[in-house]
Amino acid sequence: VLAQELFQSAFEENGYPDVFVHSDNGNPMKGISLMTLFYDLGISNSYSRPRVSDDNPFIESWFKTLKYHVSYPGKFKSIAESREWFAGFVHNYNTAHSHSGLNFITPFQVRNGNYKSIIIKRNKAMIKAQKKNPLRWSNHVKQLPETHVVYLNPSADTRIKIKAEKERKFAS
Secondary structure, eight states: OHHHHHHHHHHHHHOOOSSEEEEOSOHHHHOHHHHHHHHHHTOEEEEOOTTOTTSSHHHHHHHHHHHTOTTOOSSOSSHHHHHHHHHHHHHHHHHTOOBGGGTSBOHHHHHTTTHHHHHHHHHHHHHHHHHHOGGGOSSOOOOOOSOOOOOSSOOHHHHHHHHHHHHHHHHO
């Protein structure tokens, strides 16, 4: 029931996922109330393979970031203390922490659309720096892409499209 309430409030606040929700094989994610909610909303669910911890590398990466964060206390004195710490961590992670997988932009900047102008500004700065001092570069300046899509479990059609796009970029 808690998982159902969590997802219901997340969906109401952020909208409904277009494809599916991916999770591990834990009981909360397979409970009848949550499965019914997903079914009623037309949301498919995807599960990690049993005993394969890296089927969802995004959450594994997040857990590592969390556990190795300088402020992570390891143990909490109370549930209230843990909720307070996690709320601060999640806020910082989404609004202040630059993510290498997002070209060192925050998830908040991606979600609100500011990332494109940031990437364009960075790319222009790199070109300007290379022109000012070309000896610092042995090759061309890496241009960060303005758009970047990540798929967790792409369909066969999506995999074909991704492969064709990579081949097109490589050929040009």
